[in-house]
Amino acid sequence: MPILQPPVPELPAALSFAGKTAIVTGANSGLGWASVVHLAKRHISTLVLAVRTRKTGEATKAALLADPAVRALPTPPTILIYELDLARPSSVAAFASKILADLPTLDILLLNAGMGNLNWVTTPETKTEQMFQVNFLSNAMLAVRLLPLLRASAQKSRATSHLCIVGSRMIPLHSYTKNPIPETSSVFAFVNDPAHFKKFSRYPDTKVLVTMLVRELARRTDAAEVTVNSVCPGMVKTNIDTKQPLWIKVPMVFIHAIRSRTAEVGARTLVNAVSAGPETHGQMLEDFEVNAFLDTEQGKKMEEKVWKETLAAADSFAPGSVEEANLRD
Numbered sequence: 001m002p003i004l005q006p007p008v009p010e011l012p013a014a015l016s017f018a019g020k021t022a023i024v025t026g027a028n029s030g031l032g033w034a035s036v037v038h039l040a041k042r043h044i045s046t047l048v049l050a051v052r053t054r055k056t057g058e059a060t061k062a063a064l065l066a067d068p069a070v071r072a073l074p075t076p077p078t079i080l081i082y083e084l085d086l087a088r089p090s091s092v093a094a095f096a097s098k099i100l101a102d103l104p105t106l107d108i109l110l111l112n113a114g115m116g117n118l119n120w121v122t123t124p125e126t127k128t129e130q131m132f133q134v135n136f137l138s139n140a141m142l143a144v145r146l147l148p149l150l151r152a153s154a155q156k157s158r159a160t161s162h163l164c165i166v167g168s169r170m171i172p173l174h175s176y177t178k179n180p181i182p183e184t185s186s187v188f189a190f191v192n193d194p195a196h197f198k199k200f201s202r203y204p205d206t207k208v209l210v211t212m213l214v215r216e217l218a219r220r221t222d223a224a225e226v227t228v229n230s231v232c233p234g235m236v237k238t239n240i241d242t243k244q245p246l247w248i249k250v251p252m253v254f255i256h257a258i259r260s261r262t263a264e265v266g267a268r269t270l271v272n273a274v275s276a277g278p279e280t281h282g283q284m285l286e287d288f289e290v291n292a293f294l295d296t297e298q299g300k301k302m303e304e305k306v307w308k309e310t311l312a313a314a315d316s317f318a319p320g321s322v323e324e325a326n327l328r329d
């Protein structure tokens with residue numbers, strides 16, 4: 001990994017999201033916040049801020065409307081606040097149902113919210129490992145539930161919709177090669193067993209699952225209708241490290257100072273991903289090659305299992321959603 005990261009080009013001046021509706025999860029902080037600023041400045045019509053609390057959403061909305069570039073727009077975007085806690089499947093289900101009931105169209109689904117953690121923590125409702133639930137499973141459930149709306153909106157507008165899940169180029173640091181999941185074991189059960197929790201690998205482990213999901217969704221989705229991709233923004237100074245122990249936070253201050261992109265710069269890669277063409281379908285957009293594991297025999301077999309288990313989870317999360325999203329082979 002080079003010490004300095006390559007520069008990220010400015011977004012094209014002509015890029016416009018006029019007439020479009022976008023959902024951005026984790027819109028209150030870091031890359032999510034910088035992405036909603038980019039989208040607002042580029043004339044997005046309706047912006048859904050998906051955040052953990054209404055209070056955070058109100059503060060984010062006020063900050064966005066106070067941004068000088070947004071204030072200068074002839075028509076500011078309609079900003080809607082929806083509560084979403086990815087650690088709680090009940091919140092994910094309520095969010096998806098409200099979106100389907102309230103939004104006539106959805107052109108962009110930017111599943112950005114995510115977390116890094118070094119400790120084994122389980123979620124309050126399902127007792128699944130938190131990073132697995134937040135970074136992967138809840139995003140998978142949202143993707144399956146909202147795909148039909150993205151498709152229907154593309155058909156209505158005759159323009160491609162976009163579904164992007166934020167990934168990471170830390171994927172090569174995953175634990176699946178060193179600690180292979182036995183053929184007879186479920187992937188979900190394996191990663192939710194504390195005996196298999198490797199603290200420095202769990203974050204990339206969850207992002208491997210995200211990348212596999214994006215590939216499988218893309219295989220079953222017409223790129224001209226909904227382009228499905230993933231993106232890594234590079235190393236970006238955000239709040240993601242703030243909950244880490246001091247021995248990580250302190251060196252990170254120096255590392256960020258030397259090499260990190262600002263959230264504004266990193267978010268350009270997210271906004272690029274949700275406006276990118278069909279060549280990005282199923283891809284993880286990034287600077288380095290990281291997909292080697294995914295294309296090994298072991299990776300392919302694991303991806304098949306991840307997909308089957310994701311569909312089973314979606315079936316029990318929202319019965320009928322897999323058929324509705326036309327994802328059954």
Ligand SMILES: NC(=O)c1ccc[n+]([C@@H]2O[C@H](COP(=O)([O-])OP(=O)(O)OC[C@H]3O[C@@H](n4cnc5c(N)ncnc54)[C@H](OP(=O)(O)O)[C@@H]3O)[C@@H](O)[C@H]2O)c1
Pocket residue numbers: 025026027028029030031032051052056084085086087088112113114115134166167168169232233234235236237238239240241
């Ligand atoms: N920063 C980097 O260098 C980097 C590199 C590669 C990929 N990424 C990815 O970029 C994405 C955004 O991260 P960031 O760097 O911008 O970090 P951040 O500033 O910490 O933002 C993370 C966002 O996710 C939200 N979130 C966390 N847990 C959630 C939950 N249970 N339910 C709903 N929302 C939740 C946070 O909400 P709260 O504010 O309420 O906690 C926050 O809005 C993540 O997917 C991360 O993995 C970051």
